[in-house]
Structures are given as C-alpha cells and as structure tokens.
Amino acid sequence: MLAKAKASPERCSVNCFDDCSLPQAQTVARKSREIDEPIARMGRLVHYRRGAEIFGEGQPAEYIYRVVSGAVRTSRILNNSRRQICQFYLPGDYFGLEAQNEQPTSAFAVNDTQILVTNRHMIAKLTYRRRDLTQQLMEIANKETKHLQDQILLLTKTAEERIAWFLLQMSQRTDSANLVNLPMPRQDIADHLGLTIETVSRTLKQLARTGWIKQLSSRRIQLVKLDALTRLVS
Amino acid sequence: MLAKAKASPERCSVNCFDDCSLPQAQTVARKSREIDEPIARMGRLVHYRRGAEIFGEGQPAEYIYRVVSGAVRTSRILNNSRRQICQFYLPGDYFGLEAQNEQPTSAFAVNDTQILVTNRHMIAKLTYRRRDLTQQLMEIANKETKHLQDQILLLTKTAEERIAWFLLQMSQRTDSANLVNLPMPRQDIADHLGLTIETVSRTLKQLARTGWIKQLSSRRIQLVKLDALTRLVS
DNA sequence: CGAGTCTTTGAGGGGAGTCAATTCGTGTGG
DNA sequence: CCACACGAATTGACTCCCCTCAAAGACTCG
Numbered sequence: 001m002l003a004k005a006k007a008s009p010e011r012c013s014v015n016c017f018d019d020c021s022l023p024q025a026q027t028v029a030r031k032s033r034e035i036d037e038p039i040a041r042m043g044r045l046v047h048y049r050r051g052a053e054i055f056g057e058g059q060p061a062e063y064i065y066r067v068v069s070g071a072v073r074t075s076r077i078l079n080n081s082r083r084q085i086c087q088f089y090l091p092g093d094y095f096g097l098e099a100q101n102e103q104p105t106s107a108f109a110v111n112d113t114q115i116l117v118t119n120r121h122m123i124a125k126l127t128y129r130r131r132d133l134t135q136q137l138m139e140i141a142n143k144e145t146k147h148l149q150d151q152i153l154l155l156t157k158t159a160e161e162r163i164a165w166f167l168l169q170m171s172q173r174t175d176s177a178n179l180v181n182l183p184m185p186r187q188d189i190a191d192h193l194g195l196t197i198e199t200v201s202r203t204l205k206q207l208a209r210t211g212w213i214k215q216l217s218s219r220r221i222q223l224v225k226l227d228a229l230t231r232l233v234s
Numbered sequence: 235m236l237a238k239a240k241a242s243p244e245r246c247s248v249n250c251f252d253d254c255s256l257p258q259a260q261t262v263a264r265k266s267r268e269i270d271e272p273i274a275r276m277g278r279l280v281h282y283r284r285g286a287e288i289f290g291e292g293q294p295a296e297y298i299y300r301v302v303s304g305a306v307r308t309s310r311i312l313n314n315s316r317r318q319i320c321q322f323y324l325p326g327d328y329f330g331l332e333a334q335n336e337q338p339t340s341a342f343a344v345n346d347t348q349i350l351v352t353n354r355h356m357i358a359k360l361t362y363r364r365r366d367l368t369q370q371l372m373e374i375a376n377k378e379t380k381h382l383q384d385q386i387l388l389l390t391k392t393a394e395e396r397i398a399w400f401l402l403q404m405s406q407r408t409d410s411a412n413l414v415n416l417p418m419p420r421q422d423i424a425d426h427l428g429l430t431i432e433t434v435s436r437t438l439k440q441l442a443r444t445g446w447i448k449q450l451s452s453r454r455i456q457l458v459k460l461d462a463l464t465r466l467v468s
Numbered sequence: 469c470g471a472g473t474c475t476t477t478g479a480g481g482g483g484a485g486t487c488a489a490t491t492c493g494t495g496t497g498g
Numbered sequence: 499c500c501a502c503a504c505g506a507a508t509t510g511a512c513t514c515c516c517c518t519c520a521a522a523g524a525c526t527c528g
Contacts, residue, residue: 076387079468084387100376104383134368141375142334148382149338153310153318156428159484173402186507194390199484201508218492218507234313393516411476420475433516452475452524 019098025161042126043118048109057106061099065118067091070113071183074105075191085192087147088184090173097137108191155194157233162193163203164232167213171223178223186218276360277352282343291340293332297351301325304347305417308339309425319426321381322418324407331371332378344418389428391467395428397437399467401447405457412457413450420452 045068048054054065057076065072072089072135086105089095095107127133129135154162166189170180182189186197193200204221207213212229223229279302279458282288291297291310299306306323320339323329329341361367384435388396400423404414416423420431427434441447446463448456457463 023415076383078387078390082390084390086383086386098374098376099378104380139334141379142332145332145375145379145382146338148379148386149310149320151386152320152382152389153312155386156316156318185505196485197507198486198509200483205508287488419473430517431475432477432518436516 042122043116046115046117048113048115050109050111050113052109054107054109054115055096055103057103059103061096061101061103061120063092063096063119064123065096065107066085066116066118068114068116070115072107072113072115072143073110073184073188073192074107076105083191084194085188086151088188088192090183093173094140097141110188126160155233159193159195159199159203160206161232162195163200163207164212164229166193167221167223168226168229171226178226180221180223182219182221271407276356277350280349280351282349284345284347286343286344288341288343288349289330289337291337293337295330295335295337297330297353298357299323299330299341300328300350300352302348302350304349305344306341306347306349307344307418307422307426308341310339314348317425318428319422320385321378322422322426325418327407328374331375344422360385373459393427393429393433394440395436395466396429397434398442398446400427401455401457402460402463402467405460412460414455414457416453416455 043066048070054072055061056064059189060139067089067107069091072093072095074086074095076084076086078084088110096103098104123133123137127137154165157165167180170182171177174181186200189195190197190200195203204213204215208215210228212223212225214224216222251270277300282304289295289297289307301323303325306327306329308320308323308329310318310320312318321329322344330337332338357367357371361371388399391399392438401414404416405411408415420434423429424431424434429437438447442449443462446457448458450456
C-alpha cells in the first residue's frame with residue numbers, strides 16, 4: 001500500500017517556531033549549532049499536510065531541508081510496487097543533502113509537518129566565505145552514509161532484532177529515555193525494516209510477552225529492559 | 235567463515251602498470267580522467283597478497299585507494315560473527331573516500347591486487363588549487379551512496395533477483411557484455427547479497443536451468459538472456 | 469597422488485510472508 | 499450521547515522460501 005501523494009504544501013512566510021518545543025528538536029540541533037544559525041536565517045518555513053509530497057524521486061535537488069516539527073519519511077518505489085522507506089527524519093534533522101543533482105528518493109510528510117527550506121545556492125555562497133561549513137555538510141552526508149550501512153547490516157537480521165534496533169534508534173533520537181512515541185503507522189515501520197505489518201505487530205507482542213517492552217498504545221511504547229534490547233542488537 | 239586477515243602488503247615503489255591491461259580498468263578510468271592524472275602522479279603503487287588487509291574498521295582514514303589490478307572487498311563484521319560485504323572494487327574503482335575520520339569498513343584484497351594509494355593530505359592540497367576536484371570527489375562519494383541505497387532495496391528481494399542483480403552489475407562494470415568473470419569465491423558473494431553459499435549455488439543452477447545463464451565454470455558465467463535477467467530486477 | 473579448499477547437492481526445519489477475519493481507534497453524523 | 503463508518507492494528511491458519519546440517523564432488527597446488 002502506497003501513501004497518497006496529495007501534494008498540498010501550504011506555505012507560510014512567517015517564522016513561527018512556537019511548536020518547535022519538542023525535546024528532540026533541541027538536542028539534535030545542539031550538535032550542529034554552528035551551521036544552524038546561518039542556514040536558519042536564510043531558510044523559509046513551509047508547512048506540509050500529512051501525506052504531502054515534499055519532493056519526488058528524480059526531481060532536481062534545489063533545496064536542503066530541516067524538520068522543525070512533525071516527521072518526514074524518504075522512500076523509493078520498486079517495480080513490484082514494494083516501497084522501501086530509507087529514513088525517518090525527526091525535528092532537528094536535516095535531509096536532502098545527499099543529493100547532488102537530482103533526488104535519489106521521494107520525501108513525504110508523515111504527519112502535519114513544518115520544514116525549514118533553504119536554497120542550495122544560498123548554502124553554496126555561504127560555503128565560499130566559510131570553508132568550515134563544507135566540512136560540516138560533508139559530516140552530515142557521511143552520517144547518512146553510516147546510517148545506510150547500518151541499515152544494510154540490519155536487513156540481514158531477524159525480525160526481532162530489527163524491531164529492537166528500530167525502537168532503540170527512535171528512543172535515542174528523541175532522548176525521552178524509555179518512552180518511544182512512534183509518529184508513523186505500522187506500514188511505514190514495516191517498509192523501513194523490510195518486514196510486513198503483521199510481522200511488526202507480532203514481533204512487538206513477542207517483545208512485550210518477554211517483558212522487554214510495554215505497549216501503552218499502538219503508537220506509544222515503553223522500553224522496559226534497555227539492556228536486553230541493546231544486547232539483542234549489539 | 236571469515237577470511238584470514240593475513241596482513242602482508244608487499245610494497246613496490248616502481249610504477250609497474252603492465253598488468254593493468256584489463257578492459258574495465260580503461261573504461262572506468264575514462265569516466266573520471268580529469269582527477270586520474272594528478273592523483274595517479276601523487277600516488278604510490280602497493281601490492282597486496284590474496285586475503286591481505288588493506289585497512290581495518292575503525293582505523294584512521296589517511297589514504298584514498300584506487301584498484302589497478304585484482305579485486306578488493308570492503309566488509310563489516312556483526313557481533314554474531316556474520317560478515318556483510320559492502321562492496322567489491324574492480325580495476326579503475328576508487329574506494330576509501332566515504333570515510334571522514336576513521337574507516338567505517340575493513341578492506342581486503344580478494345586476489346593478488348595492485349592498488350594506487352594516495353595520501354589524503356595530498357588530495358586536500360590539490361583541492362585548494364583546483365576547486366572542481368572537490369566536486370568530483372563528492373560525485374564519487376555520492377555514487378557510493380546511490381549504491382548503498384540500491385543494495386538496501388536488493389536485500390528485500392528474493393534470492394533469484396539478488397543473484398540476477400549481482401551478475402548484471404558485474405557484467406556492466408567489466409563491460410565484457412555477456413561474459414562475467416567472478417574474481418571472488420561463493421562465500422564473498424553470499425555475504426554481499428545476504429544469502430548463504432548453498433543458496434547462491436542453487437540459485438545459479440536454477441537460472442542455468444531456465445536457460446538465462448550458462449555456467450562455463452564456477453567463476454565464469456555467461457549471461458544468455460540479458461533481457462530476461464534485466465526484467466527480473468527492473 | 470593426496471591434502472586442502474571451494475563448490476555442489478540433498479534432506480529437513482523454521483521464520484517470515486500471505487490470506488483472511490476480527491478488534492481497536494478515531495472521527496462523523498444523526 | 500450513541501451509532502455508524504472507515505482505516506489501522508491485531509490475531510490466526512497455512513504456505514513457502516531460505517537457512518541449517520550433512521555429505522559428496524570438483525579444483526588447485528604441493
């Protein structure tokens with residue numbers, strides 16, 4: 001099942017960072033503070049409705065993006081109508097940097113999402129004056145590469161290990177310690193981990209049965225035994 | 235089964251490009267001729283024995299490498315002693331660029347291999363004088379990223395599709411049209427595609443039975459129906 | 469020729485996919 | 499406020515693809 005590509009990005013020129021008060025936005029942003037300031041000043045805040053397309057596979061890569069609130073998924077479609085979700089981006093995360101000329105993936109808003117959109121030309125101009133920015137942009141790109149390699153390792157593992165890895169990943173990125181809030185539906189998780197929604201569901205139940213997690217609701221999961229989960233993925 | 239990390243790189247300071255007469259070396263090199271010349275002049279030709287370690291995971295990334303003859307595999311080890319082969323590099327290919335500070339993978343010589351090794355500082359100096367080099371190095375890195383994404387898509391497919399994809403990939407990279415020469419053993423192929431050697435063997439036989447390929451020997455495979463194979467991976 | 473490695477082939481089992489039915493959750497309208 | 503609708507999520511039964519374990523061939527090199 002593919003998400004509907006209802007392209008209805010509603011643009012607002014006012015910089016309304018009010019709902020960017022999520023903890024993860026602050027922590028992730030903190031790591032790359034140096035480039036935040038200049039890029040943020042140049043960017044424009046755009047609002048995307050749930051399911052809206054931010055950019056499509058093959059489109060020219062004119063902008064770089066930063067999630068302010070909400071969540072974004074990048075994906076690629078296979079011939080057999082299967083979908084691979086490459087990555088989820090949470091508040092504070094940059095995306096769209098890995099592209100040189102045209103986007104290798106499509107990007108959609110998982111929920112109603114606010115995104116800081118900055119023209120690449122502006123970035124390029126800035127890097128001429130400040131050479132250190134190039135280095136930092138490269139680092140973000142390399143972080144992406146590292147993640148891709150981790151994901152490759154992941155896809156050779158069992159369903160239980162994939163789910164555990166995903167939960168730990170999400171918990172680390174939102175630094176709410178033991179409580180994971182999943183902004184995306186099961187289908188998105190399945191397409192990210194190379195599983196089916198049924199297997200995702202069953203595996204979560206299995207982990208809950210062993211007492212390592214607690215399913216507060218379908219989208220809210222408490223990590224009870226972090227050490228056991230960590231040992232599983234190690 | 236892990237390959238023995240018999241680190242015995244024998245260095246020769248003479249630039250002996252004699253056995254670099256393979257067709258693929260020339261074609262791949264042609265694509266990036268502009269950076270070949272300067273880098274080649276700065277580099278040093280090093281010989282590695284079959285199975286020798288070129289660099290290890292976590293080691294500082296001081297050099298960039300280019301295969302002159304032979305073949306190289308980069309790999310990562312999982313806790314459960316499983317091995318993921320990230321990529322094979324054939325004559326003309328660059329590797330070791332994606333690393334910023336430390337190598338995310340290990341690199342081994344599949345066969346007796348000659349590699350052009352160039353210090354990163356030298357490259358860095360060069361990029362100061364010629365800005366276009368940065369762009370070209372970025373492009374090589376982005377090509378790596380693209381390949382990683384393709385590999386992720388691959389790992390959600392069936393064994394037959396993975397094998398077909400691998401054969402097509404190898405045939406394209408060696409531009410010997412229909413004849414694929416596999417420099418690596420089955421175990422390496424299996425670890426690259428996330429399969430077992432038995433499944434690799436069985437799937438190859440299956441493809442031969444349908445008449446899409448012909449197994450001239452275990453390492454030499456003729457692609458009979460390119461269109462059918464292409465349709466399989468599409 | 470024999471030792472070792474690589475590759476093939478076979479039999480059996482398990483983990484995840486497929487198909488189908490039910491339950492849960494949310495929003496809408498009477 | 500309840501009834502209903504619709505999608506999301508869960509649960510169950512069954513199937514199949516690939517892995518595991520085991521043994522036999524094929525190839526290389528001393």
